[in-house]
Amino acid sequence: MRSHTAGQVDLAVLDQEISLVGWVNRRRDHGGVIFVDLRDRDGMVQVVFDPDDPAVFATAESLRSEFVIQVRGRVRRRPAGTENPNIASGAVEVLGLGLAIINRSEPLPFQLDDERVSEEHRLRYRYLDLRRPEMLARLRLRHQVTRTLRRYLDEAGFIDVETPVLTRATPEGARDYLVPSRTHPGEFFALPQSPQLFKQLLMVAGFERYYQIVKCFRDEDLRADRQPEFTQLDIETSFMDEEGVMALVEDMMRHAFAEAVEVALPNPLPRLTWAEAMRRFGSDKPDLRIPLELVDVADLLQSVDFKVFSGPANDPRGRVAALRVPKGNDLPRSAIDDYTKYVSIFGAKGLAYIKVNDAAAGREGLQSPILKFLTDEAIAGILSRTGAQTGDLVFFGADKAKIVNESLGALRVKLGHDLGLVESGFRALWVTEFPMFEYDEKEGRYYALHHPFTAPNQADVPMLATNPEAVRSRAYDFVLNGFELGGGSVRIHDQALQKQVFGLLGISEAQAEEKFGFLLDALKFGAPPMAGLAFGVDRIIMLMSGASSIREVIAFPKTQSAACPLTEAPGEVDEAQLKELSIRVRKPVVEKPE
Structure with missing residues (x-):
């Protein structure tokens, strides 16, 4: 049905008569000349229809998006200034000499280039969604x-x-x-x-x-x-x-x-060994693109008069870790509250912090509700070990090691994305x-x-x-x-x-x-x-x-609820099938509110 694909139409076939098949990606009527962007699996090519052949032109006028068509035409250069460097055929166009509509399309349930369409809707019509170039x-x-x-x-x-x-x-x-x-x-x-x-x-x-x-x-x-x-x-x-x-x-x-x-x-x-990955990143699958690391400070806090810290610091299964956030002093209290709520998902009971207003001033240069519980030696040790500088913020996790690792490890990743700290590229290990x-x-x-x-x-x-x-x-x-x-x-x-x-x-x-x-x-x-x-x-x-x-x-995936909107699976089966399998279905009991 065709001599070339859209991706093969370039200067190498200039002045040749070719045959193409595909979908109408877009149709434009420019004052008596009709432009059709024809799309197939390999790319896109512009086809031009002029009124010289009334029958072909009339068919071109009837085209709509996603019609399946066959085109016979001659390849020619595009007029100077109209080239499209973004596609392989951008230096040429096809003058339409013949046109056949293979199949028509009803109006689509969504526009293929509309990014606002919900995933559920796209999966319902996945065969259309798969037409998108990406x-x-x-x-x-x-x-x-x-x-x-x-x-x-x-x-x-x-x-x-x-x-x-x-x-x-x-x-x-x-x-x-x-x-x-x-x-x-x-x-x-x-x-x-x-x-x-x-x-x-x-x-x-x-x-x-x-x-x-x-x-x-x-x-x-x-x-x-x-x-x-x-x-x-x-x-x-x-x-x-x-x-x-x-x-x-x-x-x-x-x-x-x-x-x-x-x-x-x-x-x-x-x-990295598992132990080192957990110690430095709180995760056994660390994202090395994020330049933030956890630091153990339990030994500095074992004797402080603050059980939130001293309890886990003296527990063999506990952990107290700090996470330095460069320039984190700029975070408003509302953001800190949001991060506190975020780590609670992982079982953390809170998120202590210290703002470093002036690292050289020691205790006087810090801002935090927990400072009154910490000794000068503990404060100095924390600043030294974390490498905190003026303008930084230090978050703390104190609990069972599993909870600290999961909460601070997740917080590290979230902070990296929120603050634009994620490096580009791939970091494998x-x-x-x-x-x-x-x-x-x-x-x-x-x-x-x-x-x-x-x-x-x-x-x-x-x-x-x-x-x-x-x-x-x-x-x-x-x-x-x-x-x-x-x-x-x-x-x-x-x-x-x-x-x-x-x-x-x-x-x-x-x-x-x-x-x-x-x-x-x-x-x-x-x-x-x-x-x-x-x-x-x-x-x-x-x-x-x-x-x-x-x-x-994935060509045909399931939704987050493990359902397929396209085929409406999973679905019920009839009693005859169940009987053949010796199965009786018991409907779940829905409790009525009191």
Whole structure:
């Protein structure tokens, strides 16, 4: 139907007669001459219709936005001064000699260039939203990146193997999506949260290097970087330790960024241990573009007559940290109140602060309601340790370490964005040596910080029996601009060690056999050492493209309430289907207000 795409129309085809197909992006009538911007997947080209051919001109007059048309015409130079350098065809135009309307379009439910349209409305008509050039560009980028990743891994000797989508529920952290079985009434499949167990079985089977770009499913609360179904680049290797895996995938990501967005990531990437990342940034996925850091001051405040500080300062599980904000003295009290409210989301009971009006004047040059509780020695230590200067502001967090890290870590990021402190570009790093477990005081039990198949640091194995909280894992995360793009670990390949870890996690032998029996059986038959990693493809594309949400880089995403406005899924099914699956639906009980 066409000889060229819109993106191929340039000076190279000057004076040639060509055929084009596409959509009417815009039609303009300029005093007897009609201009049509024809759009296809590759670009845009201007087509000019004059009245010399009345039939063609009459058809051109009837065109409206988003009509699908076929044009036959001759390529000519644009008149001097009318060139458009923003498009590939900007030096030329097509004189329309023939025109056919392939299909008409009703008026659109929204204008494609209207940025005020709600996301819900755009997702309802996603097939129209995807016509926007920025959406096409993002999905093109996605294709380019996944193609580059596949090619890199193919050349590195990896084999692409598909793993099952219908499997059994296993306790991996988030809730499973369940699928009822018709042939086994009352029993359910689960959609995989990851191919974790199967890729380990592939290593036991001797494949040595596996990868897969795969859909994963998690029934969890959503946010900008989460979807109920998401795409993962899954990698697993045999006979490689963490250093080997990290070196390989680091080079892969450097290659992908260089090819897709012409960005050179550092070689090698910087590394932080988990402990250092939490100490300096309050986060295990720190955004290094923000030049603000947390500073520990607990030792300066252990004896002050202010229990808000002295309590956590003397608590082994507590933390007192300071966050210096350069030129933060300009923040009005209303802004400080807003930040206090913000950190309360993370469990912080307040947000103490000191304004530094004159750093050289000591106590007299400071302004804060907490100064009366602090000794001169403590004040001097805080100013020295934080490096506070005249005009700065220092925020404090004092509570359990987890609360301080989460609240001040989030405040650091918010301040960075609010005050324009975020550097441009990409800052990637590795975070290593994560704790093996985290302890839940309320439940009185341990949880795996990554997953129950992560191997402990070899030097720390004896502490599994004596001090589990001190055990470091052989886990590693690839972090970029404050997002965890990928995470992985060396796996447990020893059956006895795997059972010991299950025991610490409160998984009994019976439960382990029920949930993971097939894996434990496999480990009996010559399982090799194995290590791997999984990258969130959606997050990679989101950051590369500058999108604000992974929904903007997925063709047909779900909303934040895990619904699809386009297909109206999830939806009810009829009684016959439910009966066939041996399911009876119980409507949720809505409590009436008293």
